[in-house]
Amino acid sequence: MNILSLFVLIPLLMMAGLFFAARLKQIRCVVTVGASLLLALAIGLAVAYLGKRSAGQTAEMLFTADTVWYAPLHIHYSVGVDGVSVAMLLLSAIIVFTGILASWKTEFLPKEYFLWFCLLSVGVFGFFISVDLFTMFLFYEVALIPMYLLIGVWGSGKKEYSAMKLTLMLMGGSALLLLGILGIYFFSAAAGVPSMNLLEIARTGLPVEAQRWLFPLVFTGFGILGALFPFHTWSPDGHASAPTAVSMLHAGVLMKLGGYGCFRVAIYLMPEAAQELSWIFIILTGISVVYGAYSAIVQTDLKYINAYSSVSHCGLVLFAILMLNQTAMNGAILQMLSHGLMTALFFALIGMIYGRTHTRDIREMGGLMKVMPFLGACYVIAGLASLGLPGLSGFVAEMTIFVGAFQHADTFHRIFTIVACTSIVATAVYILRTVGKLLYGPLRREYLQLPDAAWHERLTAILLITAIAGIGVAPLWLSDMIGESLSPIIEHLQ
């Protein structure tokens, strides 16, 4: 049994366990045990991976396993990880764990809620371990569909509208993606050995004419999930309506599926087209970055602020990937991790605050620091990470991205880098404004009795903050691990 398959098996077993669990205690027990196992597994994998690398194993993917699934179409169940996927698995495990802690108090149909939540994790983990295009796409879609019910049933606000919009837009993206995958398969089969395996297709290479139309398809398909302008509109509504843990998982991990897919499939398999056509997407992602940040400034709903900030930050991920050089891509992966952790922290905190104040409108809040110092302090830390304070993860990621982006000497890239940089200023504006309105100023009388965080809330926040600070203080082991895995992709590009 391959260690990676455990990442899919454990959530499946959790689902089976949930099926038989009857009382709330049993349900909580099943999900907590499962999520802890996943977290331990992810940490163990990272350690084992680093060990294997330092022992001198240079294969592109480690821990590989391969089983034939559909022979006529060369579909295999094929798994393997490199440094990037290990990092993403670690991120997902942390977010799933904290997400479950954040939904500790779910009382309405808890069993069904966690069943869908586990299915979502199956998709997420499966996606990051897949090396086979079909398997990858399968898991990608598995991750999308539970969102509909999670938002529709357990969400708030105009949840039905948001859930439908989110599902249809993301499914539209996956329609483009499926066509792209079929195109990749048949064109590479015509050019060499037919295979659905990413590494083999990269080795064979695709004819440039095919790449020219496949690249935009695949990039847009994944980009929709990565909040690529103008297909980002599902994101604010979806995040605002989703229940806390789902927002965390969605903004924290699911949107990374988009970035990871762009980088692993679009750029890696179609390097020539990526160089030719990257300018179109640089413009679009540049707009995402700036537009998201400026939209966040005018929002008054905490979740909308954070959702638009996610558009901006995820736009930056795609923007950095399109720079097509080692430094910027390294930054992109770091930004995925950093944004995943901090946006999860944000959504968790917003959920906790909303659970107490029953409003998310910042105009109706103020002075919360006095009654809930722990939550307030955590919110400030998350905010500082978001605007890129040195010592926290945001700084490391954004710094690397902009340094990498500025390595391009031509005017086009430079102008867009500078434009994207302005988003940092806008970020500072909306973060500080929110923190000011939310936590300081006069306290409303009805909020005087509000309690501070409970144990599971504290654990969620502390865990995420530790990870954020960890990346910020000691980024080297992570960026080395990522950088090493990026080099074959960069070589491919040259």
Add this chain to the structure above:
Amino acid sequence: MDFSNFTYLQEELSLIGVMVLLLIYDLFGSPKGLKHFQWVACLLLGLHTVWHALPGTGTEGSAFGGMYLNFPMGNIVKTILNIGTLLVFLQARNWLESEKTVIRRGEFYLLTLSTLLGMYLMISAGNFLLFVIGLETASLPLAAMVAFDKYNNGSAEAGAKYILSAVFASGLSLYGISLIYGTTGTLYFTDIPAHVTGTPLQLVAFVLFLAGLAFKLSLVPFHQWTPDVYEGAPTGVTAYLSVVSKGAAAFVLMTILYKVFGGLIHQWQTLLYGIIIITITLANLFAIRQQNLKRFLAYSSISQAGYILLGGISGTALGMTGLVYYVLVYMFSNLAAFGVITIVEQRSGKITIDDYNELYTTHPRLSFVLMIALFSLAGIPPFAGFFSKFFIFAAAAEQGFYVLVLIALLNTVLSLFYYLRVIKAVFINKNENPIRPFRSDNYTRLSLTICCLGILFTGFIGLIYENIHLFSFGS
């Protein structure tokens, strides 16, 4: 007299045997003894299915001078149809045991089996004559089945509509076949290809012939009968119409396109290209507006027929595999949906989407079944529908129909919208007057369990697809 020819007809003969046994039972059974009719019918059909699904029972070859062909792929499709019919039988108890229909229950099983026999003949036909006999045998009893609930105006009207359109369509088809005979001088499938040259008359003949099957498949523009008939017919019959009858027609259409009109491949590909786009898109647009679940599933099944043909348009073995696999998965998914609708309609009389609001609180299991059935129809993983859609798209993409695949894919997003409408009703919407709790009978439970297992596991077992692929053929 030489009886060796009959060894190829084992499956047909054993089906006739089942029919005769049931007929005798129906004629001579006491009213009390007839209560067991359902399980006897299911048991006999089940034995028949299992016997012919076992490897090594079908002998490959042709009988009666090439009139009748027995080939492995045909046997696979027959088995799929058998399973579908068996599932319909299992679901039939509820509506068949009602006061008005109970005395005629034997007829339902006999009529269904005789249409099944017609489909067998269509599949195994090696000559247009046998094909027409099969087509008519499969169509005419269906009209009686549609009008089965004859004191219900809707059912009677649906029966009349069905028979008129069916006869008109077979008339067109027959005219086409006569033109084919006129231009080629033969009706044998093996001899025609040598004479098919693509003259205008032959093209006219082909189009007319296609109309007959397009009617059975309810492709646009021959789809108008579908919603009315589906709505009026007893739900069990609707299920049979939408799955078994459609699956057989799709396969037969494809084999004839492959075998007989292989020379006109570019012409029929162009024709199908248009038909597929119109069928899928139009049906999806109409489905969005439906309130009655049977009409809703009628439009959904029209659009599914478009997807089924997507496998046929490639003209390759991969396409044939995709099509047969699609029919198999579609059968499980659609019968699961119809199973739920039948039992709910029977026990509560409710059939509109709004009636299904908040079904989840009173019927969690049925809701779950309905949900996975609809997700499977929409092509959402990890359900089998995703795999079947993928294979169909792969087959079409292999031949370079990328634009067509894109249109079909965007249509799946559209279809997801209306499938989600039902799921939303069941899980999210609130209802002051939800459907009351009731107990389902064991036969329905069994059939729904089989369907669910099919939906959940067919996709993960690569062997099923590979076995179908092993016997596929194409240009």
